[in-house]
Amino acid sequence: MTDMATQDAVSGGDGAQRTVRVWDPLVRIFHWGLVAAFAIAWLTADELQPVHEIAGYTVAGLVAFRIVWGLVGSRYARFAQFLRGPATTLAYLGDMTRGKERRYLGHNPTGGAMIAVLLITLSGTALTGWLMEEPSRVAMLPDLPQIVAPAFADDDGEREGSGEGARGALYEAHEVLANLMLLLVAMHVGGVVLASFRHHENLARAMVTGDKRAPAAGDIA
Ligand code: HEM
């Protein structure tokens, strides 16, 4: 409790010596921009199609940016810093169940894995949305036509939007991915809340300010 109060005071003020910058401004703008664009895409789906599509393309653009930033960005933004193998991730999960997981200054192994899954699922949602607009776009993808050929086989010559084959399959995929995103976001936010309690720091606020409590002995920086 006192820890929490102390840390609140520290991270609230400038000139604090016990916080360190973890999330650079672009990561933070990316994150809250993504939350807004994703929410707008969800709320306008089936209701306000032009806004839905703009929000969906915004999500796609943000994800593309994040992939580049994951390769060339600041220390804690880099995939190499937070993507760990299955063994480390499972060991971390085991530690969590025993309440003994260590504090990571950047993303912890499960958070890192979740970020990869979120980015991949968001890409798939935006891609299927884009394809659904005009199913003949599938031909623009190098390998996909062979993989999904059966779903499109009965749709030749009927690509103007009325054909059930191509558009139907894409619609299903788009809907499944969008719903999967809701589940993943719930798990993501649940993980953030859990880690915030476990390590006595408000991680959502850190994603706003960029700063986190300086690492203590035993923490992984
Ligand atoms: C209001 C709800 C949300 C809160 C409070 C929240 C909070 C956070 C926090 C605290 C982190 C950093 C986790 C850490 O400390 O390791 C994070 C990372 C992330 N969140 Fe969220 N999040 C929310 C919603 C979402 C949604 C809706 C999405 C996707 C559509 C999302 C995608 C991500 C991604 C991709 C990252 C990685 C950030 C990066 O390294 O660039 N979040 N979120």
Ligand code: HEM
């Ligand atoms: C990644 C962000 C996106 C999310 C979360 C999302 C989510 C959704 C959801 C939930 C639906 C309703 C499905 C249903 O009726 O059950 C939908 C429909 C649709 N989305 Fe998206 N979408 C995204 C991106 C896009 C993009 C980039 C496009 C195309 C430019 C697009 C085009 C469409 C179309 C055409 C529909 C069908 C509307 C209809 O005819 O009923 N979406 N989307």
